[in-house]
Amino acid sequence: MKYSTLILANLFRKKIRLILTLGSFFVALFLFGMLAAIRGAFNQGVDVAGADRLVVINRVSLISPVPLSYMDKIRQIKGVKYITHMSWFGGVYQDPKNFFPKFAVDVENQRLVYPELLVSDAEWNNFVKDREGAVVGASVAKRFGWKVGDRIPIKGDIFSGNWEFNLDGIYHGKDAQQDESQMWFQWNYLEERAKDQIKGRVGWYTLRVNNPDDSGRIAKEIDEKFANSSYETKTETEKSFATGFVKQLGNIQFLIITIGSVVFFTLLLITGNTMAIAVRERTGELAVLKAVGFSDRFILLFVMAESLVIALIGGGLGIIASKILAAVHNPIPNVLPYFSVPNQALVMGFVLALAVGLISGIIPAIGAMRLRVVDALRRV
């Protein structure tokens, strides 16, 4: 490390410029981290979707219902292990800002199809027995300070009227990525109060299959079974269903990649320009180093080292800051309950910073390496 003094002295040559360059790396990688967190939050459903689950929806659209009578017919298909149904309820708790998804569920099969969402047997049994009962995810309960036994008033919108539910249980995800932001109540209660709208119909079916390898065949069989009926179906894996749901929110990935690319490219130009200026300012000094015997390769690495140190420190701090901020503060918990910078993005952030450091440093470094001492000294 005998060259460290030389490298550090050059780094701190212009402190304001150093701070601004570090800052541009910091901001860019911080933004990258936050974009990765947002993308992860949107795709959470996709990431946690079970490989052995299929979703059956109305071929027309997700918001069109399917007949309840399909349930038994689907269950009879070879390879189907469990089946349950869910219906979107909508509704407002006190204020539209307090959004969280509410579903009318099939209490008999809900836990069989979603074993990763855990509720104690005692709470579940109370829920099954209670016509007006509800189970909510731990994050919703925490958000509104609810505890088992509370009465929850919901103002209906899709299904009009004032609805009241007894909180019978709180479910927890098996791991941190699971969605704990839902509320479930009995589909029977919904059907009873909104006969005209929902009688004999449900939102969609979710089923588990014995062998994920059979998913394609089972999906095909289901859709063929109901072809040319009034309620044709579209069956897909839970993952593609979740992906389609995300796509309805706009092409998030495209936006993120586009914004990220623009930021990345801008950063590259800024840093490349800064490095080029820094090298040009030191032409005479680099020439002297060469004159006293420092090799072309040393000069190349010397200039590159400066660029890499700035990239790694600025970029590294930026991505770490985004990780910390995402861990302690979720700016939109009601919309994106799971908000975290994935470790994969953390690694990718460091790699990106390194790549930008390399790319932005390489051109001025090659220029410095090729510098002819005689020409450089003449310019001084």
Added chain:
Amino acid sequence: MVRVDGSGSASSLIHVRGLDKKYYRGGEEIHVLQGLNLDVDQGDFVAFMGPSGSGKTTLLNLLGGLDVPSAGSITVAGDEITHMSRGNLTEWRARHVGFVFQMYNLIPVLTAFQNVELPLLLTKLSKTERRKHVETALGVVGLSDRMNHFPRQLSGGQEQRVTIARAIVSDPTFLLCDEPTGDLDRKSADEIMALILTLVKQDKKTVLMVTHDPQVADRADVTLHLNKGALVEASKLEGARLEGTRSEGVTSGGAR
């Protein structure tokens, strides 16, 4: 002994034969050096003079391995440097040449100590050994008490002395000084020249110096003029300038 007529022996420290250097500027060929011969022995102190554009600095750059000739050969301490690769030439410079520039060319963000230490970073010396060498070099130039000063905290004369310390710290075979006093006042210039003379007389250093200043050139053992691309001797022993006349040979270490 310094010779410019090509009669010197191959055992000279610096042995130059038929040196040519051409430049192309704006499509025009400029023949700066034409068939130049030079022999310099260990301990010689040579001054090069000549009008601007006569090729003084070009000659110095060629002798220091900073530039390559169009034709001819340069041999230093037995090493033919003319055909060395860029990499080998860089290593050769580190071992054999100490540079002193007119504009000092110190690294402004390094202290005097760190500037002088630079050539030693290329050696295998330990940190302690490097420190010892740097302290010695700074002692020789009389700047032991300015080690931790940055160039901006030193006067021009002091900066040039740091440059000389940097040039001698690795004990090179010879020193190349390009207008070492060109940017200094008379007093500082005299101090620098006194220092260079000490290096020549006491430490037996070989010094080749470019200067515009006849008073500075007078301190050298021999002054050579560049005229029409060749070296012409202006012997102090004879006390006469022989401009335009090719020398038959000049004995170094002449009377002062």
